[in-house]
Amino acid sequence: MFKASITEKDKNIPRLFFVASGLVGILLYLVAGTANVVLDKPVHLLVIPRDCTLYQLRELLSKEKCIKNETTFLWTASILKYRPQDTPGLYRLTAGMNNWKMIRMLRGGLQYPTRITFSNTISKEELVEKVVNRIGLEKEALLSLLNDPEYLAAYGFSPENILTMFIPNTYEVYWTITAKQFFLKMHAAYQRFWNTQRLKQAESMGLSPIDVSILASIVQSETNNQQEAAIIAGVYQNRLKRNMRIESCPALIYLLKQEQGNLKRVLRKDTFTSSPYNCYRKQGLPPGPITFPSSIMIDAVLNYAQHDYLFFCAKEDFSGLHYFSRDYKEHLKKANKYKKALNAQKVMR
Structure with missing residues (x-):
């Protein structure tokens, strides 16, 4: 029976593979696993605009002094196939965060909610201004919705009385919320406020x-x-x-x-x-x-x-x-x- 002889060179192959794997692992750790988010405060809220490219995001992070190594950030983003334009929004970065953790959060669209508070407002224009100043909602889209008689009628309102649907309070929304999503959120809050007891009281008043x-x-x-x-x-x-x-x-x-x-x-x-x-x-x-x-x-x-x-x-x-x-x-x-x-x-x- 023929028996292949194992040369010394063949014996070294597993060792070389092991060493190479270790070096790759170390390199990946240095690129993706070491802390890269450096802040002068514990937390930074990062807004990623719609249609933002990876290189525009890199410039934004650099401008806001959020990362210390732009190259490792780009490498990790490439490894994870991250595209900022797919998941715009508001994100919470913490000091000491590594590239891997940060980009997985951004890629997964794990946004940080924005708090919106409105009061002492006398017009739809003022309301819309206060809302869009906090999130990425388009002013024209929301204002158009609040002036649409047919759309509002489906919910029992008119352009003249639609402000009564907005109960002054603090609400949490995501930066990427749309005009219709925001409207429906406010309508749901309105329905919760007007519970059975309040409805009966109003009815008793005529x-x-x-x-x-x-x-x-x-x-x-x-x-x-x-x-x-x-x-x-x-x-x-x-x-x-x-x-x-x-x-x-x-x-x-x-x-x-x-x-x-x-x-x-x-x-x-x-x-x-x-x-x-x-x-x-x-x-x-x-x-x-x-x-x-x-x-x-x-x-x-x-x-x-x-x-x-x-x-x-x-x-x-x-x-x-x-x-x-x-x-x-x-x-x-x-x-x-x-x-x-x-x-x-x-x-x-």
Whole structure:
């Protein structure tokens, strides 16, 4: 039987392979496994824009002083077949992170959520501006959606009252969220807020959730005092029940600001303005909110104080508190005190 002889050279092949494998392993570790993220703080939030190429990302990381070795970053990205344009977004880098861990996170699209907070907003344009400043959402896309009557009607809203769907709060979203995804997220939050109890309260008032939010926006513009908010809401509810005009100064000011800019005083001639926001002439509530009412103010309306007041006016000490009256003569006496105080302070038009 023939028996192959094993030469010394043949015996060395496994050893050479083992050594080569070890060297490759060491090289890979040096390229991908050693720390490459260097920061002057524990965490850095990195925004990768849409259509960003690998070399543009390298420039971005270098500009923001996030990595110490650009070459090893590119090698690791090549090994892992990473394309930044496939997974744009906001990512959280931590000091000491290696190339392997960082690129696997980026390639997997493991984004870090962005927190969005909006309040004290009086228009769709302001809302959109606040939202798009925090994420990669296109301004025109969201604004177009909020002005689309057909799309909004499917959810029970109109371009005039759509702001009532946005309950002021802090929301977590991903940088790559689309306009429709953002809309649906806000609608889901709206539905959670309007639970069975709140819906029953609104129904007992003869108002829809949209009406309650519109009324709450007016009450919020009248006062920051939670106790008075419920009383003022009660005044407006009493007027609505009696089919009286609500005669809201904040709603009229909201209208006049759109036309004349900032103003501090409403004059009698302003009450003749023809507009659905002029509640001195129009019956019922205006077609939309005049600001973003907080959940506290919405609940103040839903839990309005039951009384027989039909009028109220600001106190002359400018404390932000109000006088409440049952009849018009009594109201005029108190209102004149406030007018005199305005004149004394030379608050004019």
